[in-house]
Amino acid sequence: MGANRLIKGETGLERFPEVAVKEVELKRELDTYVADLHIHTVLSPCANVEMIPPLIVQTALEKGINLIAITDHNASANVSAVQKAAARASLTVLPGMELQTREEVHLLCLFDTPEQLAAWQAMVDARLPDLENDVEFFGEQFVVNETGEFIRREHRLLSVSVDFSLREAVTEVTRLGGIVIPAHIDRQAYSLVANLGLLPTDVSFEALEISRFTSPAEAYRRFPQIGQIPLIQNGDAHSLDELLGTTIFRLAFPSVAELRLALLNAGNRSFFVQSG
Numbered sequence: 513m514g515a516n517r518l519i520k521g522e523t524g525l526e527r528f529p530e531v532a533v534k535e536v537e538l539k540r541e542l543d544t545y546v547a548d549l550h551i552h553t554v555l556s557p558c559a560n561v562e563m564i565p566p567l568i569v570q571t572a573l574e575k576g577i578n579l580i581a582i583t584d585h586n587a588s589a590n591v592s593a594v595q596k597a598a599a600r601a602s603l604t605v606l607p608g609m610e611l612q613t614r615e616e617v618h619l620l621c622l623f624d625t626p627e628q629l630a631a632w633q634a635m636v637d638a639r640l641p642d643l644e645n646d647v648e649f650f651g652e653q654f655v656v657n658e659t660g661e662f663i664r665r666e667h668r669l670l671s672v673s674v675d676f677s678l679r680e681a682v683t684e685v686t687r688l689g690g691i692v693i694p695a696h697i698d699r700q701a702y703s704l705v706a707n708l709g710l711l712p713t714d715v716s717f718e719a720l721e722i723s724r725f726t727s728p729a730e731a732y733r734r735f736p737q738i739g740q741i742p743l744i745q746n747g748d749a750h751s752l753d754e755l756l757g758t759t760i761f762r763l764a765f766p767s768v769a770e771l772r773l774a775l776l777n778a779g780n781r782s783f784f785v786q787s788g
C-alpha cells in the first residue's frame with residue numbers, strides 16, 4: 513500500500529494550495545472505488561472491435577471495477593455512449609481523453625461533465641492536423657451508440673500529435689476543471705519520461721500513470737526524476753482483457769475534485785496501487 517509517497521504528516525495540500533477544502537466536506541463518508549482511468553473504445557484506431565460500450569461496462573463489472581474513464585486518442589465521441597451503457601450499473605464513467613501533445617507525450621485528461629469535455633474537444637479539434645485516417649495502416653475509428661451499433665466513421669486521423677504544448681494542455685484542461693495525468697511514464701514511446709527525460713519545471717502534476725508492466729516501487733527506483741509524485745496504475749485497455757482495476761481510491765464521491773484530494777492524501781481521502 514505504499515503508492516502514496518507523501519511524507520508522513522504532510523497532506524500534500526501545501527503543494528497545491530488552490531485545492532481548497534471545506535471542513536464540512538472533509539467529514540463526509542467515504543466509499544471504495546476500484547478504478548481503471550485509461551480505457552479505449554473502437555474510436556481509437558488501435559483498439560479491438562470488442563471495445564464497445566456494453567462489453568466495456570460488463571467487463572468492468574465482472575472485474576469488480578466501479579470507476580472508469582474513457583480516454584480515446586484525441587477524441588471523445590464515444591464517452592456518452594459508455595455512460596449511457598453504464599447508467600443502470602454501479603459504475604461511474606468519467607469523461608476523458610488521451611491527448612497526444614506536440615512533444616508526442618500522451619496525457620490523460622479527465623473531467624466531470626460532458627460540457628467540460630465538449631469544450632476541451634473543441635479546442636483539440638481546432639488544433640488537430642487536418643489529415644485523413646489511413647484505415648489500412650492505423651485501423652478503423654468508429655463512433656457507436658450505447659449498444660455498440662455503428663453510427664459513423666471518424667475520418668480525421670487521430671493517431672497524431674495535436675498542436676498543443678504539454679504546458680498549454682495542462683493549463684487549459686485545469687482551467688476547464690479537469691485534471692491531467694501523464695500516461696504510461698514507464699513506456700518507451702509517447703511518455704513524459706521517455707520523450708523529455710527530465711520533468712518540465714514549469715508544470716506541476718498531481719499524479720503520473722504507470723502501466724501494468726511495472727509497480728510504483730519499481731517506477732520510483734527506475735525514474736528518480738519523478739521525485740515523490742503520486743503514481744496510479746491503469747490498464748490502457750485496448751482490449752477487454754486489459755481492463756485492470758489495480759488503483760483503489762477512497763472517495764466521498766467519484767469526481768475530479770475527490771481524486772485530487774485522494775492523490776494529495778487530504779481529508780482522509782487516499783489511494784493505493786494493489787500489487788498484482
Ligand SMILES: [Zn+2]
Binds near residue numbers: 610618695696702
Ligand atoms: Zn498512450
Ligand SMILES: [Zn+2]
Binds near residue numbers: 550552
Ligand atoms: Zn492509451
